[in-house]
Amino acid sequence: MPDFVHKPVMMAEVLGALKPEPGGRYADGTVAGAGHAAAILDKSSPTGWLSGCDRDGVAVEVARVRLATYAGRFEIRQGNFAELGSWVPAGSCDGVLLDLGVSSPQLDTAERGFSFQQDGPLDMRMDARQSLTAADLVNGASADELAKIFWEFGDERESRRFARAIVHDREQSAFSTTRQVAELIERLSPRAGRRTHPATKVFQALRLAVNDEIGSLKRGLDSALKILKPGGRLAVITFHSLEDRVVKDFGRARARDYTFTGGLDVPELREPRTPELRWVTRKAVKPGAAEVADNLRSRSAQLRVMEKI
Ligand SMILES: C[S@@+](CC[C@H](N)C(=O)[O-])C[C@H]1O[C@@H](n2cnc3c(N)ncnc32)[C@H](O)[C@@H]1O
Numbered sequence: 001m002p003d004f005v006h007k008p009v010m011m012a013e014v015l016g017a018l019k020p021e022p023g024g025r026y027a028d029g030t031v032a033g034a035g036h037a038a039a040i041l042d043k044s045s046p047t048g049w050l051s052g053c054d055r056d057g058v059a060v061e062v063a064r065v066r067l068a069t070y071a072g073r074f075e076i077r078q079g080n081f082a083e084l085g086s087w088v089p090a091g092s093c094d095g096v097l098l099d100l101g102v103s104s105p106q107l108d109t110a111e112r113g114f115s116f117q118q119d120g121p122l123d124m125r126m127d128a129r130q131s132l133t134a135a136d137l138v139n140g141a142s143a144d145e146l147a148k149i150f151w152e153f154g155d156e157r158e159s160r161r162f163a164r165a166i167v168h169d170r171e172q173s174a175f176s177t178t179r180q181v182a183e184l185i186e187r188l189s190p191r192a193g194r195r196t197h198p199a200t201k202v203f204q205a206l207r208l209a210v211n212d213e214i215g216s217l218k219r220g221l222d223s224a225l226k227i228l229k230p231g232g233r234l235a236v237i238t239f240h241s242l243e244d245r246v247v248k249d250f251g252r253a254r255a256r257d258y259t260f261t262g263g264l265d266v267p268e269l270r271e272p273r274t275p276e277l278r279w280v281t282r283k284a285v286k287p288g289a290a291e292v293a294d295n296l297r298s299r300s301a302q303l304r305v306m307e308k309i
Contacts (some may be wrong), residue, residue: 004062006103008035009298010237017280017305020044020096027088027096027227028052029081029220031125032103040071040097051088052072053081055127055211059103074269079129085096085226096200096224100217101239102126102207104297116182116199122175123130126208130134134206138181139174143167153214154205156177158189162202178203204240214246221250225276228308233280236303243301244284251279251306280305 002095008014014036016095020026022042028037033054034196040049050067052074055062067074077087081098104124107114112136113123122135136148143163165188175181185199185273208214224234238244253259258270284302292299 004033004058004105005034006035007031007243007295007297008039008103009099009295009301010285010291010303011036011039013287013303014097014099014235014237015039015043017303018097020048020095022047024094024235025049025092025158026051027084027093028099028235029065029096029224030054030099031076031085032056032059033105035097036097037063037074037076039066040095043068051084051093053079053084054078056103056106057104057128057212078126080216080220082223084220084276085223088227090226093227093230094229096135096228096234097231097237098217098220098224098235099237100213100243112180114203116178116203117198119177119179121183122178124207126211130211132210134210135176136272137176137206137209138166139170145237149209150205151204152205153208154201155242156201156205162188162223174234181206189234206281208242214242217243217246220252225254225308226287230308233307234277234304236305237301237303238284239300239302244304247304248284250276251304254304256277275309277308280307 003129018026018040022044024044026040026048028040031037032052035155037050037052041048056076060076063076093145094296106112107126110118110120113120122133123137124134143150144165146163147159150156150162156162162185165184169184185202191198230235236247238247255275257273257275259273260269262269281304284304287298287301
């Protein structure tokens with residue numbers, strides 16, 4: 001447990017957005033190492049309350065231990081933040097935080113299978129109780145399905161070629177490790193001076209698919225809005241453009257005073273509606289240079305903050 005080290009990103013910005021205070025009620029849908037959670041409980045001492053969850057059972061155990069000094073002021077469950085609305089009372093929260101993606105321990109623990117830089121089983125499950133693993137997708141999905149995953153979740157331009165090569169190679173023997181997949185992609189698309197590893201997008205795509213991260217995010221944003229009080233704030237930290245687009249689209253749609261049908265926003269198709277939230281930060285907030293220098297993993301973080309009306 002002592003080696004579960006995750007540096008929380010954009011701490012000052014998150015606290016500035018949520019403004020935790022005594023008596024306030026907060027929800028953290030991605031507790032992990034409890035960095036943000038501890039700060040929220042600290043700032044809302046002595047009477048603030050935190051409902052927290054994480055899909056990762058290891059993280060939940062760590063968080064419970066780390067938050068022991070705040071005993072009696074929090075409840076942490078293992079689960080998907082998409083389900084926050086099923087156990088946190090509707091309209092009860094002053095602030096909700098979703099700090100998306102994976103934690104450093106998930107990435108750095110080879111046995112979890114998230115990293116192409118270390119050899120491990122092709123796993124990638126955030127919640128070990130889930131049955132679907134990356135190996136199931138790599139060895140079981142059709143070439144079309146794999147190409148769709150690489151394209152939609154990884155924006156991988158060579159999605160079809162990579163998918164066909166995987167399906168071809170697995171006929172000889174099934175893939176079982178991260179290195180086997182990383183090496184195949186490297187053979188097909190040599191690194192040749194590129195800054196990022198050629199398998200980066202494929203790994204991101206597999207991870208998103210295994211954990212249904214985009215589907216969870218969409219449901220999680222709805223859940224967060226449901227449990228917020230009017231005036232309560234939602235802070236979301238994303239780490240890649242796909243996630244950020246979902247958050248931006250959600251915020252835009254819920255902040256509008258009209259809806260439209262047929263996917264086309266033209267005046268004739270508009271129907272009036274009551275906006276459910278307003279943007280607190282019009283543009284995404286990024287970490288400062290000092291934070292990026294201190295914590296390289298923060299470099300792709302973007303924070304968006306909304307307020308329920
Ligand atoms: C970037 S870390 C969060 C770090 C945390 N804020 C801290 O201060 O230590 C992301 C965490 O979110 C969890 N996670 C990702 N998607 C989730 C979801 N849909 N529901 C619950 N937890 C999720 C991951 O398991 C991981 O532990």
